[in-house]
Amino acid sequence: MQGNVEVVKNSNHAVKKGLQYYFDQLGMVIILFLLCVAMAIFAPHFLEVNNALNVLKQLSFTAILAAGMTIVILTGGIDLSVGSIVALSGVISVLSLNHGVNPIIAILLGIAVGIVAGFINGYLTAVPKLPSFIVTLGSMTYLRGLALVISGGYPMVLTNSTFKFLGAGSILGIPTPIYIMSLIYLIMFFVLKYTMFGRHVYAIGGNEEAARLTGIKVEKTLIKVYTISGLLAGLTGVVLAGRLFSGQPTAGMEYELQAIAAVILGGTSFVGGFGRIQGTLIGVLIIAVLNNGLTLLNVDSYWQKVVTGAVIVAAVLLDRLRTKR
């Protein structure tokens, strides 16, 4: 009999809910702004152009991962493997480079590593319907293991200038990774808003069963989502190798957690279906400004970890409060 009973909300409520949604987004912008103001007052050099560029360059790596993480979380899933993909991609591209492979091919190889790893994640999540948490927890471990096996556990030094340009170069005084990150976010914005794939991501996240009944190919879409996340992690691995002048098997450690925290801070709900790529960018900025400010304030790096961790918990708490409404 309860099937006959629907909770009827009036349209006023809907409008209010809509405003609430924008306020949530705005809320994060305000927090970011206040954080910047505080840092500007208390932290020396925070407002300097060099520092700003430095912050952006540093955040661009997790930012690219967070872009992929956003679409994964929008479908109601999670991708814990991106940090390990970063390492494996870096190691394999540098290894192939050192074996005389053309730099462009080496870069593509690194990205391909991400695509393959992501595809496997996606397939296992979509078709045998394993929980994405388990699937990517596993791949996080075995991909990191592979990176260690292939490199023998040591950083592999890189001398190629193309790579260095990608990770540590700059155009018109602005570091290359910032361009790459901006391009990714621009593309992701259009993909999510203006392509069928993007809208299907939202539909699946909102109601997977309804999506299936609506003729949406849920499995294919999910595989694409994880593949994209893997691709972006592969790209990050290559760029990071260029910045570190080496392919490091321990690179990207805990990047997945920073990316997840940024996505949640940016207003994307773990429940799936709710969230925006713009929000993720704000989330990434909040974490980066926080870290940068704490460094400038000479806060002990151990304490920085404590603060960052607390921010992650606060993010989940925010998410809970949001979905409760």
Added chain:
Amino acid sequence: MQTTLTKESNVGKLALNTKPIMSMESISKSFSNVKVLNDVNIQLYKGEVHALMGENGAGKSTLMKIMAGVHRIDQGKIIYRGQEVQWANPMEARDNGISVIHQEISLSPNLSIGENILMGTNLPKNKLGLVNWNEIHARAEIILRSIGSTLSPHESVSNLSIAQQQMVEIARALSFNSEILIMDEPTASLTDTEIEKLFDIIADLKQKGVAIVYISHRMDEIFRISDRFSVLRDGHGVATGTIDQTNPDHLVKLMVGREVGDLFQRSLRVDDYQSQQPILELNNVSSKGVKSLSMQLYPGEILGVAGLVGAGRTELVRAIFGLSAITEGGVWMEGKKINIQSPSDAMKYGIAHVPESRKEQGLFPNLSVKENIVMAELASYQKKGFIRYKLINHDADQFIERLGVKVATKEQNVMGLSGGNQQKVVIARWLSIKPKILLLDEPTRGVDIGAKTQIHQIISQLAEEGMAILMVSSELPEVLAVSDRILVMHEGKIATTLSGKEATQEKIMYYATGGK
């Protein structure tokens, strides 16, 4: 259809001279302004089997859940063992001797039979305060043997057949030393011999003075084991009495005797359209819940599908739409054999499906009204791979106007709409693919009467335009108001096909309850 009115015992009648063990007086209950129970009275006596009858949605489940402490009443009072009670939760009701055997099995498959039976009681402990497993299994065994079951309490529930699980459910209900035992369709998944065993148990419980509330759609069972009956219809108690005062025909009349009232009555087709080629034809189709079923659907007709819960109506729709595999037989569309494996296949053939549960299967709760409308047809709104919102806005406006969806703006979140308007949004989504065949599963469930009429008018209009419509509904007045023909299903098969003109609620209920 006439059933012998012999009784297993007369304990129930004797008990009538005493005070009822439970008396529910003037019970009313609403869920967000929908009155589900309205001034219902019911008395239960020690040692009686009380048949609770009513159509789908008459309020039986709600009444049952009130007895068992799941729901609280809005008005009225419950007198139990001479005192007014108000259960805080199901545990409190159970501790006071009220147990329920639910229609759906609610065991933990990962645990042993013994654990399941004693789950929810205070588990026996040993001296160290740890769970005493020997004691659990010993107690469970005693209960199992008392109902004539030979199952071992150590066995894992996941290894049991549905019928065996049902026995465990019964054993569990008995472990609480119930004074009132509510059984909701307990025989639905039992074989004949198991049913006999269950009836023996019921007779035994009656002897022990347990009051049994028995919910079933099977007339023969009702007349075999019940002492008294009560009939609910649209949330009202319409009749109560001893079982020898009634007969199956009379009970059916009591259950369905509803005024058609304000429902929109469509003028049914009188032409001989069934001599044309059917647009959809099923030949001996078997699938999950559907047994070698054959049917035809013609362009421009509304084919109603009636039947009780579990008769296979939704399963039929799911098989046609590619949601459950067809294991036998074939489907023809416009004379050509087709093979539908998935919803997207079905959509390619021009088949649309408005699912049973709007909330779980229909709506995207995170998206706007307009996106909910166009989601099935997004491909046609893209140019060079990009979605053109201008086109979407235009079409969404049209659908909103055509179906009379009441919205503040098409950008608003779909969950802000009333049930009726949400349903129109789901229907609009399916009309956007311009289907030839529209499968509707409970199209007006949880919809107010105004929106209901509008939806009926929309469906009629579509049929007039030549669309073939198959409509599953549990509401007989609705089926009768719009259907040109009516399939009545029973246990996965078509019991009969009635023309809309000749059909009555009584005839439908007769075939739906297994009449031949």
